Amino acid sequence: MSEAGVALEDIREQISAEEWAVRQDLAAAYRLVSHYGWDDMVFTHLSARVPGPAEHFLLNPFGFLFSEVTASNLVKIDVEGKVVIDSGYGVNTAGFTIHSAVHMARSDASAVMHLHTDSGVAVSCTQEGLLPINQHAMFVYHDLAYHEWEGVALDLGERERLVADLNTKHLMLLRNHGTLALGASVASCFMRMYYLERSCQIQVNANAAGTLHMPKQEAVDMMQNTFNNPASWEGMAGAAWPSMRRLADKIAPGYAD
Numbered sequence: 001m002s003e004a005g006v007a008l009e010d011i012r013e014q015i016s017a018e019e020w021a022v023r024q025d026l027a028a029a030y031r032l033v034s035h036y037g038w039d040d041m042v043f044t045h046l047s048a049r050v051p052g053p054a055e056h057f058l059l060n061p062f063g064f065l066f067s068e069v070t071a072s073n074l075v076k077i078d079v080e081g082k083v084v085i086d087s088g089y090g091v092n093t094a095g096f097t098i099h100s101a102v103h104m105a106r107s108d109a110s111a112v113m114h115l116h117t118d119s120g121v122a123v124s125c126t127q128e129g130l131l132p133i134n135q136h137a138m139f140v141y142h143d144l145a146y147h148e149w150e151g152v153a154l155d156l157g158e159r160e161r162l163v164a165d166l167n168t169k170h171l172m173l174l175r176n177h178g179t180l181a182l183g184a185s186v187a188s189c190f191m192r193m194y195y196l197e198r199s200c201q202i203q204v205n206a207n208a209a210g211t212l213h214m215p216k217q218e219a220v221d222m223m224q225n226t227f228n229n230p231a232s233w234e235g236m237a238g239a240a241w242p243s244m245r246r247l248a249d250k251i252a253p254g255y256a257d
Contacts, residue, residue, distance in 0.1 A: 023071035025186035030069035060081040061089035101159030111189035138223035187241035200246035
C-alpha cells in the first residue's frame with residue numbers, strides 16, 4: 001500500500017453497501033473462474049460497474065492470480081483505467097481497453113468478462129466459429145458476435161470497432177484471442193460465460209470424436225425464441241448464482257473480505 005493510500009481493511013468504510021455487494025460478487029466470479037481452470041496466470045480480466053452516478057469500475061489488481069482476488073483488493077478505476085481509491089495496487093490499463101469499450105457503449109453492461117481458455121481460443125481460431133451443435137451452444141449461439149484480432153489491445157481506437165461488432169449482443173468471440181461476455185449483473189455475465197465456455201469445450205471434443213450431427217432447425221429456432229433475451233438470463237442467474245456463491249465460500253474462504 002502506498003503511504004497515502006487506503007488500507008485494505010478500511011476499504012469497506014470508504015464505499016457504499018451496494019458497491020461492497022458488487023465487490024463480493026465479482027471476487028466470487030474471479031475465484032470461480034480459477035476453480036474451473038479458465039484463468040491465464042495474471043492476464044485477462046473480469047470487471048464490474050460500481051453502482052452510482054460516477055462512471056467507476058472494479059478490476060483485479062495487476063499481478064494477482066485470480067485465486068488471490070478479494071472484495072477488498074479489487075481496484076476502483078475510472079473509464080480510462082485511472083485508480084480512484086489508492087490502495088497501493090494498480091491495474092493493467094491495456095487490459096482494460098476491451099472492458100472500457102463495452103462499459104462505455106452499453107448501459108446494460110454492469111459486468112464484463114474476458115478469458116483466454118484453450119477451448120475458447122481454439123474455437124475463435126476456426127473459420128466456422130461456434131456451431132449450434134448442442135443444447136449448451138443453443139443458449140448462446142444467437143447472441144454471439146465476432147471481432148477480428150488486431151494484436152494486443154493497446155490501441156484505444158479499437159474500442160469503437162469492437163463495440164460496432166458487438167452491436168446489441170451479449171457475447172463475443174474475439175478472433176484468434178478468446179471469449180467475451182457482458183451482463184446486467186455479475187451473475188448473468190458469469191452464466192453467459194459459463195455456457196459459452198462449455199459450448200466451446202464441447203465443440204472441440206465433438207470435432208475430435210468424429211463427424212458432427214446437426215440438430216433440427218426447429219429446435220434451433222425454439223431456443224432462439226425462448227432463451228435469447230436478457231430476462232431469461234437474469235432469471236437463470238437468479239436461480240443459479242446463490243449456489244455459485246456457496247461454491248466460492250467452500251473453495252475459497254476469505255474471497256468476500
